[in-house]
Amino acid sequence: MREGGARRGKMVLPMLTLAEHVPLAPHCTLHVGGAARFLVEAVDEATVLEAVEWARTRGLPVRVLGGGSNLVIADGGVDGLVLKIGLRGVTARPGPGAVEVTAAAGESWDALVRHTVEQGWAGLECLSGIPGLVGATPIQNVGAYGQEVSDTVAAVRALDGETGQVVTLGPADCAFGYRDSLFKSRAPGRYVVLAVTYRLAPGGAPSLRYADVARELERSGVSRPTLAQVRQTVITVRRSKSMVLEAGDSNARSCGSFFLNPLVDATQLAHVEARAAGLEMPRWPHPDGRTKLSAAWLIERAGFSRGQCDGPVGLSTRHTLAVVCHDGARARDVVAFARKVRAGVEARFGVRLHPEPVFWGSPGLDQ
Ligand SMILES: Cc1cc2nc3c(=O)[nH]c(=O)nc-3n(C[C@H](O)[C@H](O)[C@H](O)COP(=O)(O)OP(=O)(O)OC[C@H]3O[C@@H](n4cnc5c(N)ncnc54)[C@H](O)[C@@H]3O)c2cc1C
Numbered sequence: 037m038r039e040g041g042a043r044r045g046k047m048v049l050p051m052l053t054l055a056e057h058v059p060l061a062p063h064c065t066l067h068v069g070g071a072a073r074f075l076v077e078a079v080d081e082a083t084v085l086e087a088v089e090w091a092r093t094r095g096l097p098v099r100v101l102g103g104g105s106n107l108v109i110a111d112g113g114v115d116g117l118v119l120k121i122g123l124r125g126v127t128a129r130p131g132p133g134a135v136e137v138t139a140a141a142g143e144s145w146d147a148l149v150r151h152t153v154e155q156g157w158a159g160l161e162c163l164s165g166i167p168g169l170v171g172a173t174p175i176q177n178v179g180a181y182g183q184e185v186s187d188t189v190a191a192v193r194a195l196d197g198e199t200g201q202v203v204t205l206g207p208a209d210c211a212f213g214y215r216d217s218l219f220k221s222r223a224p225g226r227y228v229v230l231a232v233t234y235r236l237a238p239g240g241a242p243s244l245r246y247a248d249v250a251r252e253l254e255r256s257g258v259s260r261p262t263l264a265q266v267r268q269t270v271i272t273v274r275r276s277k278s279m280v281l282e283a284g285d286s287n288a289r290s291c292g293s294f295f296l297n298p299l300v301d302a303t304q305l306a307h308v309e310a311r312a313a314g315l316e317m318p319r320w321p322h323p324d325g326r327t328k329l330s331a332a333w334l335i336e337r338a339g340f341s342r343g344q345c346d347g348p349v350g351l352s353t354r355h356t357l358a359v360v361c362h363d364g365a366r367a368r369d370v371v372a373f374a375r376k377v378r379a380g381v382e383a384r385f386g387v388r389l390h391p392e393p394v395f396w397g398s399p400g401l402d403q
Contacts, residue, residue, distance in 0.1 A: 051086050052076055060113060063120070064104030065167060065281060067289050068367045069396070070113025072099075079122040079142070081195075081202070084228055088197055091117040098197065099396055100228050102141070102169035105281070106176065106291050110397025111367045121171050123230060126151065130238070136190055138233040141171025145178075153263045158240030159188040162249070164267040165280040167292075171229040175219045176392070177212045181270055182245025186212035190235040194227040202230065214322070215296055215392055242266040248273050277355040287352040289361040294374060295331040295389040299324075304387070311385050312337070331381075331389055332356040338384040340377055349373040371399050 046055050058075040061067045074096070076087040091098045097116035101107075123140035126148065135157055139148050145168050149160045162183035172178070173185045174192050189212075192205045205227075211218040219227055242263045244250055252269045253261050261269070274280045278287035300308060305327050309317065315337060318330045335356050343353040348365035350373065352358035359374055378389045378401070391401050 051083065052090060054090075054117075058118070060101075060104075060109045060118065063101060064107045064109055064291075065289065066108060066291055066361050066365075066367075066370065068111070068361055068365055068370060069107075069109025070111050070367075072114045072116075072118035074117045075120060076117065077120040077122050079124070081123065081230055084119065084121075084123070084195055084230065085200075085202075087117060087119050088195060088228065089200065092197070092200075098225070098228075100171075102172040103144075103167055105167035106172065106393045108291065108367055108370055108391075108393050108395045108400075110395070110399065112397050114396055119228065121169060121228075123171075125231075128155075133237070134235050135238050136233050136235050138191075138231055139170040140231050141169060141229050143170045145170055145173060149267070152234075152236055153267045155238075156263060157236035157238050158242060158263055159183075159234060159236040160185075161242050161263045161266045162246070162270055165271040165274045167281045170232050174210055174212075174217055174229060174232060176215045177210075177217050179215065181243075181249050181273075183243050184212070185232075185234070186210070186217075188234040188236060189232060191233040192227075192229055193231040193233075194229045197226050197228065203227075214299065214328070220394075278352055278358065279355065286362075287354055287358065287360050289365070290352060290358040291393040293331070293355075293357040293392050294359040295335070295357060295378070296392050297331045298329050298334070298387050298389060299326040300329060300387065301326050308385050308387055329387065334381045334385055334387060334389070335377055338377075338380040340380060346373050346376065351377075367397075368399065371401060374401055 046053060055075045058072045060069045060072055078084045078087060088098055099114055099118050101118050101120045121142045123142040125140040126143060127138050129136045145166055148170055149164050152160050162181040166178060174189055177184050177186045189207050192210060194203055196203050211222055242261055249269050252273055258265055278285055281288055299322055318333050320328045322328045342351055342356055344351050348362045349369040350360055352360045359370060382388050
């Protein structure tokens, strides 16, 4: 196989099967983006190690691909090695008052949540219905409806691409924050997550910290919900916002929330409040002393509405925070639309929104 040509094909090395010029759009939920120069699907750790070493010796960047549900891949694709994670396996180790569940990075996240709920292990139930794979959950400290994986992550097993060593990181090493971690912002691209261990509570009560979920349970006449009822309710609420991936849903081509809820200090808050004079602005105190604002509220009050489109890209008809692709969309259309939303919010409130998904290639939102 010629390494320089644009022909698709496969290169079989002693242990590695490298596919070349592989379109990535089918591998991500936005369904946009170009091709990977090289792609390896790793179903065991030895393949992960070998693929990373193969790329290192050629000076090629490595991009790790899970379920592609939090990615914007540029139309020009990825000039490097895309490592698709296919590691499987789940084990459970009971201990006093807790069970430690270890799942390989390529396991489906929602299948794992369902399994833990069926076993009666509390800790992940509010994270039901989130697309993607286990290995991505520590990357942005996946969270929803009052739970985050940082509440339960006990250990992350990962390949450190800088040293070539497999390491086990504890929760403090992971530097978890709001949709953030060591893996996302402090050392992006350094680690390949191989497996994650969650510490769960057998027979524990479900977490009920979110008004939407509590309201929906009340509506169904459930006063003391089981884990299974909370899981089902979360999925019902998510479905009403097109926040579960379902074929046939015209909002399905998204990566969930496109923007983070901004965290502002007291001075910034005062500026935003001045610009929002006369409006009832939602806000929540953040543990670090800052205030969290609602990105969806800011977007709506800046004049954008659900379902609003610029050609093939627009906002979800059911959730202001989701940017959705339609037929003919390209990554550059997603970027242009997201920039327009961000500029509108900045002009109206003086707050700069930051994207939640990860951008591969350029243009990103800031270029
Ligand atoms: C409809 C919808 C709803 C969503 N709802 C939520 C929500 O409620 N809460 C939430 O937090 N997120 C949500 N998301 C975003 C997304 O599902 C999560 O962030 C998910 O964890 C991404 O998993 P993935 O396997 O698809 O990762 P990918 O999109 O494949 O990758 C995302 C990032 O993680 C890195 N990565 C992936 N796997 C590994 C690994 N094994 N090792 C190292 N790096 C890795 C990638 O390189 C990339 O930087 C939603 C997305 C959609 C489409």
